[in-house]
Amino acid sequence: MLRFLVRRTLGALVILLIVSMVTYALFFAIPADPARLYCGKTCTPENLALIRHDMGFDHAWPVQYWNWLSTIFTGGTFNGVHCGAPCFGYSFDKKELVGGILLDRFPTTLSLTVGSAVVFLIFGIGTGMLAAHKQGKPADKIASGFSLLASSMQIYVAGPLALWALCYSTDLLALPTYVPITEDPLGWAGGLLVPWIVLSLIWTANYTRMTRSSMVEQLSEDYVRTARAKGMSGTSVFMRYAWRGAMGTIVTVFGIDLGVLLGGAIITETTFSLHGLGELAIHSFRDSDLSLLVGVTVVAATLIVFFNIIVDAAYALIDPRIRLA
């Protein structure tokens, strides 16, 4: 297990290096000049050169990349702001340290993700198992029909629809806002209720379909038939055998989904005007804010890579045939 973790962590670092490098390369491949953006209307060539130098844009991109990389470990000072290691750079657009912005935005995305994940896991797996249990019966058809409908709904359709139905026209629920849970737990939950409902609805549908299909597949496995042939009760066959087999798929997909969601649900956050990592990613790109863009990208990539490692480790616990090496 330890060997596995060390090996995978090293692998993850390599992936992150590549991701950040590619982000840098791509940024310089597009015709954008951040220095010109800050130069303003009365821009003289001298001014531009000065700004460019201050921002560190007067080097070739590999040099800039190297500077960014080394600053992580050495720290640095930007615009008179000191940034201690680990330092992820400075956003000239926001006049803040990238690390600070990320820490500021992450709780919003985390709350959004965790809240809806709890709901969609419970309902998605529950409904999926029910549908698999009642395969071909009305309950299955209703559940499958609902999940087909809900999963083909896009968040930018379902989101505004929910806002209109629950907030604007009826005042049933509060408009989406983020209040830190440490300040006001009720306000936190109330402010995120509508996004949770919409996000959970769509993801519940996905998990219903996935759970149903892997349960149906497991239920037709030979070893499930063996369990029935030796007199195991229906519940025991369903839970101890079929569910045990289906769990692997669900844990795998969930782990990866969690990584993706935590890296920023771009459309969801934009739809509900929540200031999380997803929104930040879009804005940093729009504003040609390189250091912030790289910061968001690396955080998202880290989360995905991290959860991938967790999934693989969890898989070994679920399936004794898998050995970690």
Place this chain on the structure above:
Amino acid sequence: MTTQAKPEEVSAGSGGTPFLSVRDLSVRFSTEDGVVRAVDSLSFDVAPGSTLGIVGESGSGKSVTNLAVLGLHNPDRTEISGSIKLDGQELVGASNRELEKLRGRKMSMIFQDPLTALSPFHTIGKQIGETFRKHTGASKKEARDRAIEMLTKVGIPQPTSRVDDYPHQFSGGMRQRAMIAMSLVCDPKLVIADEPTTALDVTVQAQILDLLKDLQQEMGTAIILITHDLGVVARTAQDIMVMYAGRAVERGTVREVLKAPQHPYTWGLLSSMPSLTGDVDVPLRPVRGTPPSLINLPSGCPFNPRCDFREQVVGGGCTTERPPLSPATGHAAACHLTPAQRQDIFIDQIKPRLG
């Protein structure tokens, strides 16, 4: 021996009241293409402690019959009629609860491929012990001890440590031994072995068959051995039933059926086996044609499109009338040829081929 004089009554070989008695069993599945008549008015008996070999090609209804005995079909899509009596208890129409109590305790099953038939997620010991706990209410400790005892019985080396292994840590032969241990853990009086050796090496096959035979003698279990391998039947069974298109076409003792087969299909099966002592250049003679669709059976005798001898039937009833299995007891076949004709054909044409 049962002596009721119903036309399709089967009571092969061994005496005494049958432990399992199947009468007029029909199993039908509804599918999109139509109704599949997987088993059609099948009757047979299995006496306590004896072995019945059921032989036939794929799709002849061997496995379906035995899954019906265990009640493992999906009740929504399957229609079962007739009677299956296990030790006097009627199983057709029995509730799932009653069947659960019988499965694993009074009757159990050994499946073909032990790799897929054993759960990859549970240790061998758990899978064996679980059956024991379910039916006897034993504690975890007792179940584990019983599992070790059973593993010893089926010849697994170091059973005390192997009991905690997972199936993928066992070799193919050992997995099948574990499967046997699992099916015998509650001393069932009937074991259905569905092609128990098909997935194994030939050398391991012999070991597994010997093991089954030894355990049968020790525990007095009746065995139904489903196979398409006549060699396996010859080695282990006392009685044979040959199935074709969901019906019994011939049955009798192993000696009767293998030494003096009566039905053209049985002749075909025997001729298609290579002979170890015969000339290597003699080509094998497969049964020509393919098994019939169980949705749309040929009229009359279902074997008639593949039969080489139907021209010889006086009156030509092969395509119009389905022959019953006769005589009612003893060695019987379902064929329109007269017993004298069959005798002649077998001695003149078939026997020389068998080497």
